Amino acid sequence: xxxxxxxxxxxxxxLAIPTLSSAAxxxxxxxxxxxxxxxxxxxxxxxxxxxxxxxxxxDIKVNQFxxxxxxxxxxxxxxxxxxxxxxxxxxxxxxPVGTTNKVIMSGASIKDTRQDTRINYTKYxxxxxxxxxFSNSRENDYNSYSLGGDLQLSLSDKNTVIGAGASISWxxxxxxxxxxxxxxxxxxxxxxxTYSIYGxxxxxxxxxxxxxxxxxxxxxxxxxxxxxxxxxxRPDYRFMTTTNIKLVYFFDQVDASAHLEYRYYKDxxxxxxDTIGLTMYKNLQGDYQIVPSIRYYSQDAAKFYNTNTxxxxxxxxxxxDYRLTKYGAIGTGLKVIKRLSDITVYGSFERYNxxxxxxxxxxxKNNPGLVSYTRMSIGIEYKF
Amino acid sequence: xxxxxxxxxILLLPACTSVKPWEKGILSKAEMSLDPLPMESALSSHxxxxxxxxxxxxxxxxxxxxxx
Numbered sequence: 026x027x028x029x030x031x032x033x034x035x036x037x038x039x040l041a042i043p044t045l046s047s048a049a050x051x052x053x054x055x056x057x058x059x060x061x062x063x064x065x066x067x068x069x070x071x072x073x074x075x076x077x078x079x080x081x082x083x084d085i086k087v088n089q090f091x092x093x094x095x096x097x098x099x100x101x102x103x104x105x106x107x108x109x110x111x112x113x114x115x116x117x118x119x120x121p122v123g124t125t126n127k128v129i130m131s132g133a134s135i136k137d138t139r140q141d142t143r144i145n146y147t148k149y150x151x152x153x154x155x156x157x158x159f160s161n162s163r164e165n166d167y168n169s170y171s172l173g174g175d176l177q178l179s180l181s182d183k184n185t186v187i188g189a190g191a192s193i194s195w196x197x198x199x200x201x202x203x204x205x206x207x208x209x210x211x212x213x214x215x216x217x218x219t220y221s222i223y224g225x226x227x228x229x230x231x232x233x234x235x236x237x238x239x240x241x242x243x244x245x246x247x248x249x250x251x252x253x254x255x256x257x258x259r260p261d262y263r264f265m266t267t268t269n270i271k272l273v274y275f276f277d278q279v280d281a282s283a284h285l286e287y288r289y290y291k292d293x294x295x296x297x298x299d300t301i302g303l304t305m306y307k308n309l310q311g312d313y314q315i316v317p318s319i320r321y322y323s324q325d326a327a328k329f330y331n332t333n334t335x336x337x338x339x340x341x342x343x344x345x346d347y348r349l350t351k352y353g354a355i356g357t358g359l360k361v362i363k364r365l366s367d368i369t370v371y372g373s374f375e376r377y378n379x380x381x382x383x384x385x386x387x388x389x390k391n392n393p394g395l396v397s398y399t400r401m402s403i404g405i406e407y408k409f
Numbered sequence: 410x411x412x413x414x415x416x417x418x419i420l421l422l423p424a425c426t427s428v429k430p431w432e433k434g435i436l437s438k439a440e441m442s443l444d445p446l447p448m449e450s451a452l453s454s455h456x457x458x459x460x461x462x463x464x465x466x467x468x469x470x471x472x473x474x475x476x477x
Contacts, residue, residue, distance in 0.1 A: 060448045064456065089448050139474060167475030184428055196473040219473060221465070227443065229428050233435045237443060241465045267465040271443065275435045282440040290463040298463040306440035314440065324462050348462050348477065360449075364439060373449060377460075396460055404448060 051149035052101060054367075054408040058091040064375075064400035066113065073393040075120055075127035081134075082396060083113035089404075099149045107141040116394040118255035119332050119345050126332050128394045129255065139164045152179045158192075169196040171219075184229040188239075194219045200252040215248030225269075233275035241267045250344070256334055257344045264293040281307040295328035296349070299385065304358075316360035316373075323385040326351040332392065347394035353383025354397075367408045375400040 066082035074080055086109070093103035112134055119126040140163050147156035154177040162169040173192030180187065196217040223241035230236055245263040271286040283305050290298040304318035327349040329342035360373040379395040381388050428436070435441060444450055458464045459476035 058448055062452055087452060091448055162474050164475045169473045182427060194473055231426050232428055232432050243465055265465055269466055273441055275441060288466055296462045
């Protein structure tokens with residue numbers, strides 16, 4: 026190969042190769058994506074429910090649409106729409122029967138829909154990317170507006186990206202009456218505000234290794250109880266922090282990349298959690314990828330979690346919500362991806378199992394309302 | 410755990426080498442993106458948010474939902 030040809034190949038490669046972060050480079054094509062998902066919660070068995078009968082929980086169908094288009098040589102606009110349709114039943118409470126706790130389920134089947142709309146504007150400059158996002162999530166009994174902004178700065182030959190962002194959301198709940206009227210204690214309309222910030226540093230370690238560090242803080246204030254639980258009165262503020270690390274490494278020998286990530290979470294309700302995930306993207310012949318993944322999650326109970334209703338009645342705050350107990354969860358997944366030049370299609374499967382005994386450390390909590398589920402998705406992305 | 414993350418930062422950052430744009434062939438692969446399937450990960454995050462007491466991470470929190 027002549028020196029001029031080598032030079033032209035290297036130049037073309039340098040121009041074609043993006044940097045380390047997907048958000049730092051201006052997309053040059055329109056993209057259109059659609060994902061359809063279905064997930065179903067495991068039923069509450071007769072041995073777990075207070076009436077001795079098996080109770081179905083939620084089945085949820087999700088449709089996601091995404092459109093992104095460049096509107097100038099350095100600006101894009103994207104639009105996302107999500108539609109959830111859910112039906113089923115939900116735990117109202119737990120109550121002790123002998124030495125074990127049993128679940129009290131909502132009697133009738135619940136049907137609801139959620140529509141989430143999101144619009145983003147992003148401007149790309151040589152060493153800086155900035156964006157603003159407005160979103161609305163709407164359900165029969167819940168409405169949320171959110172506004173957020175983010176900024177990314179590229180440094181050191183784009184081997185370092187510093188990111189930061191902030192958002193605020195205004196939520197309103199108007200509980201459905203009907204079968205819940207006796208639970209609501211006169212509540213007809215409540216508000217909740219959320220303020221959050223985050224920061225991150227993404228660094229190229231070498232030709233096949235990336236690492237990302239991040240931290241975030243959120244402050245929630247307003248009505249934070251669950252209106253549809255029998256025994257639930259929570260503080261009207263919650264301060265949350267997270268610390269993250271993610272490592273991405275490419276294995277030449279097996280033509281696969283590994284994504285290893287860890288998150289530490291802590292909040293003012295004394296909930297602490299550890300989450301660790303490992304995902305492998307293994308390239309196969311014919312532009313296929315197979316993607317196994319595993320995720321482990323463990324949380325401590327909130328300081329006011331209590332299934333003893335006698336004690337709870339004299340406490341300032343109390344809740345027997347299964348989501349606030351001490352427990353652990355193991356999620357396993359498998360995806361198959363087919364990548365062509367303009368089209369990416371994939372199918373995915375996930376199984377999520379929860380158990381009080383999966384939590385880190387000794388656990389005396391027992392909530393039979395813990396939920397496990399199975400999810401399936403298919404998706405397609407078209408660039409043009 | 411914060412100490413462990415701090416230790417990892419201290420150990421990893423000095424290991425950085427200056428990678429030139431034409432040396433980023435592997436880093437440009439789709440599977441080396443920090444989020445190769447963003448719609449899939451957005452859905453997963455939303456489901457975890459609805460079923461776990463923890464939430465948050467490397468993005469601003471965005472809007473809420475009645476699921477939690």
